[in-house]
Structures are given as C-alpha cells and as structure tokens.
Amino acid sequence: MAGNxxxxxxxxxxxxxxxxxxxxxIKGIPPEENMLPGTPACAGCGGLLALRHCMKALxxxxxxxxxxxCFTLLAIYPYTPFKNSWLYTAMAxxxxxxxxxxxxxxxxxxxxxxxxxEDLKVVVLxxxxxxxxxxxxxxxxxxxxxxxxxxxxxxxxxxGNTGVQWSGATPFASKTGTTPPGRISPIGSxxxxxxxxxxxxxxxPPYLATISPAHPVDLINxxxxxxxxxxxxxxxxxxxxxxxxxxxxxxxVKLAKLAVDTGVWALKEAVFxxxxxxxxPKRFKPVEEYLQVQGRFAHLFKPVRQEAxxxxxxxxxxxxxxxxxxxx
Amino acid sequence: xxxxxxTGNAAAAWGVRLAEVDYIPVYPITPQTEIIETxxxxxxxxxxxxxxxxxxxxxxxxxxxxxxxxxxxxxxTATSSQGLLYGFExxxxxxxxxxxxxxxxxxxxxxxxxxxxxxxxxxxxxxxxGFLQIHCETCQEVLDSILMAYxxxxxxxxxxxxxxxxxxxxxxxxxxxxxxxxxxxxRNFLPLYQPKHAFFKASQPMAQxxxxxxxxxxxxxxxxxxxASQNALAVYKEVCEEFETxxxxxxxxxxxxMLDDADYVLVMTNSxxxxxxxxxxxxxxxxxxxxxxxxxxxxxxxxxxxxxxxxGKMAVAVIDQNISIGKGGILHSEIASCLYNEKHRPLLLSxxxxxxxxxxxxDEFEFIINKTVTGADTExxxxxxxxxxxxxxxxxxxxxxxxxxx
Ligand SMILES: Cc1ncc(C[n+]2csc(CCOP(=O)(O)OP(=O)(O)O)c2C)c(N)n1
Ligand code: SF4
Ligand SMILES: [Mg+2]
Numbered sequence: 135m136a137g138n139x140x141x142x143x144x145x146x147x148x149x150x151x152x153x154x155x156x157x158x159x160i161k162g163i164p165p166e167e168n169m170l171p172g173t174p175a176c177a178g179c180g181g182l183l184a185l186r187h188c189m190k191a192l193x194x195x196x197x198x199x200x201x202x203x204c205f206t207l208l209a210i211y212p213y214t215p216f217k218n219s220w221l222y223t224a225m226a227x228x229x230x231x232x233x234x235x236x237x238x239x240x241x242x243x244x245x246x247x248x249x250x251x252e253d254l255k256v257v258v259l260x261x262x263x264x265x266x267x268x269x270x271x272x273x274x275x276x277x278x279x280x281x282x283x284x285x286x287x288x289x290x291x292x293x294g295n296t297g298v299q300w301s302g303a304t305p306f307a308s309k310t311g312t313t314p315p316g317r318i319s320p321i322g323s324x325x326x327x328x329x330x331x332x333x334x335x336x337x338x339p340p341y342l343a344t345i346s347p348a349h350p351v352d353l354i355n356x357x358x359x360x361x362x363x364x365x366x367x368x369x370x371x372x373x374x375x376x377x378x379x380x381x382x383x384x385x386x387v388k389l390a391k392l393a394v395d396t397g398v399w400a401l402k403e404a405v406f407x408x409x410x411x412x413x414x415p416k417r418f419k420p421v422e423e424y425l426q427v428q429g430r431f432a433h434l435f436k437p438v439r440q441e442a443x444x445x446x447x448x449x450x451x452x453x454x455x456x457x458x459x460x461x462x
Numbered sequence: 463x464x465x466x467x468x469t470g471n472a473a474a475a476w477g478v479r480l481a482e483v484d485y486i487p488v489y490p491i492t493p494q495t496e497i498i499e500t501x502x503x504x505x506x507x508x509x510x511x512x513x514x515x516x517x518x519x520x521x522x523x524x525x526x527x528x529x530x531x532x533x534x535x536x537x538x539t540a541t542s543s544q545g546l547l548y549g550f551e552x553x554x555x556x557x558x559x560x561x562x563x564x565x566x567x568x569x570x571x572x573x574x575x576x577x578x579x580x581x582x583x584x585x586x587x588x589x590x591x592g593f594l595q596i597h598c599e600t601c602q603e604v605l606d607s608i609l610m611a612y613x614x615x616x617x618x619x620x621x622x623x624x625x626x627x628x629x630x631x632x633x634x635x636x637x638x639x640x641x642x643x644x645x646x647x648x649r650n651f652l653p654l655y656q657p658k659h660a661f662f663k664a665s666q667p668m669a670q671x672x673x674x675x676x677x678x679x680x681x682x683x684x685x686x687x688x689x690a691s692q693n694a695l696a697v698y699k700e701v702c703e704e705f706e707t708x709x710x711x712x713x714x715x716x717x718x719x720m721l722d723d724a725d726y727v728l729v730m731t732n733s734x735x736x737x738x739x740x741x742x743x744x745x746x747x748x749x750x751x752x753x754x755x756x757x758x759x760x761x762x763x764x765x766x767x768x769x770x771x772x773x774g775k776m777a778v779a780v781i782d783q784n785i786s787i788g789k790g791g792i793l794h795s796e797i798a799s800c801l802y803n804e805k806h807r808p809l810l811l812s813x814x815x816x817x818x819x820x821x822x823x824x825d826e827f828e829f830i831i832n833k834t835v836t837g838a839d840t841e842x843x844x845x846x847x848x849x850x851x852x853x854x855x856x857x858x859x860x861x862x863x864x865x866x867x868x
Contacts, residue, residue: 195664199529211679214669219662221532221559222671223525224551230522234487234529234537235662237513241484241535245511247654248534252663272525275518 152362156355163354164190168217173208178383180390181205181288181373183347185259188286188369191357194218197235197254201228201269203261204295205288219254226268229276232256232283255284262289262303265370266328277337277366284360285368290375291327298378302328306450307443308430310378315433321443322433326450330370331402338407339366344400346372348390352401352412359403372399380429389427396424397451400458414460421448463647468640470633471496473601474540474566474626476640477608479510480648481564484535486514487526491545492578493630494568498540520549524565528556528623531563532670534661536612539563542630543570543584550587556623557592557687559671561660562615563623564608565593569732570630571818579819580630582731582784586760586792592687594624594694595760597731599717601638604628606711613652613701619693621659627760629733631819636733643709651708691762698759715764716771717756720746724753725776726834727808728827729797731757734783734816741827752831757793765800773801777809777838779830783816790814790846811837815849826851 157163168189175182181204189196196218200206202225209220223231236256242248258276260269265287276283292310293299299312305327309315313323335342340363343356353371360367374390376383393399394413398421401413422444425431434440455461468476474497478486486505488498504510517523520541527539541549546567556563567588569580585595596611598604604626611624628634660670674680698715706712719739721727726745730738735756745752755771755778757764772778782791789795794812801807813830815822826849837843862868 194667197662206673207675209669209672211669211672211674214672216669217667219667220669220672221529221662222673223529224521224555227522227525227552230487230517230525231529233515233517233522234485234526234531235533237485237487237515237526238530238533238535238537239662241513242533245484247656248663252665254662254664271518272522275522279515 154355154358156358157351160350163187163350166190168192168194170215170217173215174210175204175208176376176383178376178386179204179373180347180375180386181261181290181371183386184288184345184353184371184373185286187347187350187353188357189216189218191354192255192257192284195254196257197221198257198259199223199228199231199235201225201258201260201264202295203264204290205259205261206295225264227272228258228260228264228269229272229281229283229285232258233276233279233281236282256282257284257286259286259288261294262287262291263293263301265289266302266330270333273334274337277334277339277368280365282364283366285366287330287370288373289370290373290378292375292378294375294378303330306447307434309433310430320433320440322430331404334368335404335407335409337366339368340364341367341403341405343368343403343412344370344372346390346394346399346401348387349394349401349413356403356412378430380432381427385427389424392419392424395419396421397455398424400454411458411460418451418455418461421451463641463643465639465641467637468601468605469496469635469637470598470601470604470628471568471635472500473605473640474608474628475500475504476642477605478538479504480643480645481536481538481609481612481652482645483512483538485527485530485537486512487517487523487530487537487539488514489517489520489523489541489545491542493570493634494540494542494545494566496634497566497568520545521552524549524552524556527563527565528552528559528561531556531561532559532660532662534655534657536655537563538565540566540568542568543572546584546588547572553588553591553593555671558683559660560621560687560690561623562612562621562655564611564615565623565625566608567625567627568630568634569627577818578630580632580783581817581819585625585627586784588625589761589792592622592691594622594691594762595627596624597627597758597760598633599733599735599756601633601636602640602711603713604633605640605642606705606709606713609648609652610701610705610713612655614694614698616655617697618658619697620690622687622690622694627732633733647708651704694762695764713758715759715767717758718771719754719756721753721755721771723751725751726753726831726838727772727775727778728752728754728830729757729778729780729793730754731760731793732783734822737822738781738827741824741831744824744828745831750831750835763796763800768797768800769804772808773804774806775808777811777834779811779813779834781813781815781822781830785814785817794846809838809841809843811843812846813849814846820854822849823851
C-alpha cells in the first residue's frame, strides 16, 4: 500500500485514513487473473464472479483458508484454479486456520527462518452457512484478537453445497429444501435473515464491507481501502446462485444488480464500526421486481398472491433505509 | 542437566520448552490446564520464545495448531477429555494434512456422567484418526516422550501428528523427581523443523488439503497415512536408540516388567501400570510367575513386539481402563486380533477396571491374577469382567440411601 496514497487526518477522532487512489470504471480493474476458469462451480455462479474480482484485488501473494461449502470443490486434487496457496480446513474453523497460518508466518519471519518477501495475505473464504452459523465463534475470536486477515463470505443465502437448505442467511419467505412452502407453512422460511454485518461490526473491526459481483468497481475500491488496515478486513458478497435461487445462469449479474437497486442488498462499509453506504440507488425499485424472477419466491405469487408476506418484505427494506435516513 | 520435582503437567511443559516450540494455541480444561498456564508464564517472562494464543474452542485450537504446522512452524497443543471430543473433527483433518503436530492429552473420563478423573476412553477414541499415540507411566517419561515425539513425527518417513498421553490427577498432579536435560543436549537430538513437504510462502504457492472426488484419491491418501504410520515403527526404534545414547534412558514400544520368565501376564497402560507392577511383586512372593507388559506405543500398534513378548505365555489378562459400550475392553480386542493367527497364542482374558479414576486395589489385582491362573488351568477365558468390589457396591448403596433413593 505504501506510496499508493496520502494520509488524511480525520479531525476530531485523530484516526488516520489513507486517501485511496480509487478506480473510476471497470477499465481500472486489474487485468491479471489469479483464479483461472475450469472449476466445477455451476454456470453463472455469483459467488465465483465475486471471488474472481476479489482475487484480482488481493494478488498472488495470498493463501486462501477455506471452509466446507461449494468453493471447497474449487481445489480438487491434483488441480487448483488459483495462482496462490490454499488450505481447506473444516466448516466451522477457517478463521482459526487463518490464525495459525498468520501466527506461523509472523514467527518464522521474526526468527529469521522465512524471508519477509515470502509473506502472504491470509484470506478466509467461506459461504454464509459457515459465516452466519457454525463458524461464528471462530470468526468472533479472530476479529476480537485483531487477527490480520481478510474474510470473504460469499452469501448465497443457503447451505448450497448440500443442495440448498435453510441457513442463518436465508431471507424471510425463501423456499429451501428444509423450508418448503406447503399447506401448513405457505411462506417457506419464517425467519428473518441474520444481520451478519451488524454482528461483525459489533466487534468494531478496522474494515468491513458488503460487496456485489455486479459492482466490481465498488468491490475493488473497497479492497484498496481495506489494504491500509492491519487487522480484520471483512467482506460479505451477496451472491446469486442459479440452482439455489431458481434463476437462469445468464441472470446472475442482473439479479445481483436488482438486489442493490431494490434496496435488498445495501452496499456499505464500516471503518472501526462507523458505517457509510457506498452505493445508494437514486430511486429504489419495488422489491417485487427482485422477488418475482426467482424460483425460491415463486410461491409468493402463485397459486395465490401472498400479499402480507410481500408487504412485510417491502416494509423491511423501507425500514432499513429509513433508519439510515437514505430513503429519498 | 538438573533434577527437579515436577508434576506430570510441568514435565510436559518442560518438554515443550526444551523442544523450542514456535507456536502454542490453547484452550483450558481440567486436568490439562497447568500445562498451558506454565507455558504462558514462561512466555510472559521471556524464557520461551513462542507465540501463544487462547482460542475460542478446542476445535479452533486444533485447526490453528494444524495450520501453523502446515505453514512450517513447530507447534504444540494440549487438551483432555471433552476438549479432545470437541475438537474431534480436526484430529482426522490435521492428520490428513500430514503435519508433525505434538499434542498432550491428559486423560479424563467422558461425560455422561461428567467427571474429572481419568480413564482412557478419551484418548482411545482418537485411535483411528492418524495421530500416533505414546502413553506414559511417569513424569520423566512425559518430558522425554515429548522430545521423542517431535523427533519421530518430523521424520520424513512419518509426518503424522502425535498424542502424548498422561493420566489426569494420578500423573498430571503427582510430583516425581525428573531429570531436565540442557537445551543444547536437546538440540543435538532434535534439530530445527525444516519441512520440505508442507509450508506456505509466496514464491512457491501450494494447495494443501485439497478435496478428492471418489475413492481413487481418497484411498490413495488414506493408504499413505497408514503406511507412514507403519514406517513409524522402525523410525521409533531409531529414535529410541538415539534418545538412549543422548540421555541414557530407554523407552521401547512396550515395557516388560518381570516379563521374560512370566507365565501369566498383565497388560496395562499409563500410570496405573505402577500399581500393576506392585501386584506382580505380590504375586511373585506367593509363588505365581506373574509379569506385566505395559503398552507404550499405542499407535502405530507394535504388533511384532507384542507377539514376541507374549506368545508362548500361559495366559494374558488385559486390564482396560476404558469401555467400548456393547463390546468391552478396547485394548483387549486389539491384542486379541494380533494374536489370533499365532500357533502358541496364550489364553486372553479381559478385565475392565479403573474407570473414571477408580482405584485398582491389591485385592482386585489378586482377583485378576487368580482368574488368570485358573483360566489357564481350565482353558476358559470367560467373558469380560467388570471389576467393582463388594465394598464399593455397598458404598454406592449407602450414598443412595442417604439421598433417599435406597
Ligand atoms: C461439521 C459439518 N457439518 C456439516 C457439513 C456439511 N456441509 C458441507 S457444505 C455445507 C453447506 C455450507 O453452506 P455455506 O457455508 O453457505 O456454503 P455453500 O455450500 O452455500 O457454498 C454443509 C452443511 C460439513 N461439511 N461439516
Ligand atoms: S450451488 Fe450456487 S453457490 Fe454453489 S457453485 Fe452452484 S451457483 Fe455457486
Ligand atoms: Mg451458502
């Protein structure tokens, strides 16, 4: 990062923040590919697209620490799509794996057994199931210890790899394998999506952001900004998943964009706990536009329109943006 | 070299200190905690140059220890009982990473009912994971075994993690005189860990622990682990010899006590073996040619050494301080399987005793030895005996009556 920006004093708080050379358009996205094609991920995987951009931002001096999920199958012996290193751990403990690697690199460098040039960025890569549910304890520990690492959560709003079941990230009224809409429970998932951003942000990490594969410029700039901080740098990418969401694989980017334009997915960042929204739609599209194109919400429209559920979703979105005084 | 009065836990900590371990992720649990507190103090005082971190669980602790080892650092961790089970998923995982992690397990019975005192269901639950296992009888042996463990598993022919086991309370909190070697002496025996197979560095990207699809890759790696574990039997002998040259103490895969000329053999592990040895003395005094075999290396299982030591004996009593509910003693089964094809296999009897730290009294040993002698005479091994004395039974009844449950 050094030399890539000036330092700005933030008046009252005395927090130093680098002025980042932001990219302005997709022309500014690094052309180098650090994750190559030919993986077994589904066609149109939104998470994979987000990851491709993340890896451009992170570069090759990186070790990915993975938890069980769809992306565990990216590295299948004896192949890997990555130009960087990789360690698969288990579903619950990728952040603990990052702790061991970071600490080991630090000690080996300190004891003169590893050249500092050999140092790596340590990057946790997990799905939402690991991040929102089983891995919450190990993530909280790592953030609390101010571990110097990145965390990329590709959030497809379900346990995808096991065939799409409910997770703590599944939104209200979504159909999954374990929340099937039926005569008794016509809504599907009755529970609200957990607010992982708020949970993580309660630790006041140096950097935390939501990202979208449909907003690569915003994504790259967030990584650029994050780089100046030592400590946890955390990213949650809402990631359309064609088989899980019931959409055509050509629809991924469009849907990721609709999630932002309807206000369902707020693009924001938080620096030491202070939240700023980075992309605010000028006029919010109705949430229905986002819902009605997805198979997982089809039961809200057919055979009968579930007006109450649809209203509840729209009201939830309105409430969020009202609370942040950003609903124009 | 100096002599100190050390608990089993302190002896374990000394082993870690002398091995100049780089990285120690921890999580507290009785009766292991004294190990990690001792290490924390030394690191805080600057007498040890290691990175130490308290994790959020044993599952995380084992992940961090394994991943640090996969990065190229010498790592140590310790646990007991519920902690070992909480981290269980990572035992298999870390073994598959082929990293030479050393972990102390301070044995303690498993809930339910929740308890503190030892038996070996915890450590034996890990027997199929790929971790090697050394089980210790004395505090000196704990210190020495940690040093031998690193030397053994860092050998390129092995590269598997290892558990050094000691009994909670009976060994963890018992002080014994221990010779603490000088660090230079240890360095001669245990050189710096410089992995050629698993590390992370920028100039040489490496995908570790990649998935496999189907049995082709899976079997390939699992067989390799088994063969590496088998290699460890030969490597162990080398390490043992070098340790003896350097430090003057010998620790074979098994320890025989009055074993050579014995007709009747007790098989035991860990600290209660000391009680067994006293029982052997008593039996000898009353004219019974008894002996004891203490199993020290439990994984890899020292089949050849065991066979050589006990084929031709009249009868062998395996005293298991563990119980596989619905089957019986775990070590009894293991020993039976390795003797089955021997022409001169001894009669093999099974006793379960000492569960949850319950004492094995001289009377109980006498009972076991008598059963073994009559078993040999009648050529009848009987079924597994669950040892519980009349006195103990009465004490339980008394307690229940007191609580109004009689
Ligand atoms: C301890 C454990 N429990 C359950 C599983 C089964 N499992 C594998 S992947 C997965 C889903 C993970 O969901 P998520 O983190 O959202 O990632 P995704 O599959 O959606 O990519 C589950 C439940 C496992 N591997 N380990
Ligand atoms: S199931 Fe969804 S998240 Fe998983 S690989 Fe396919 S598209 Fe991607
Ligand atoms: Mg998911």
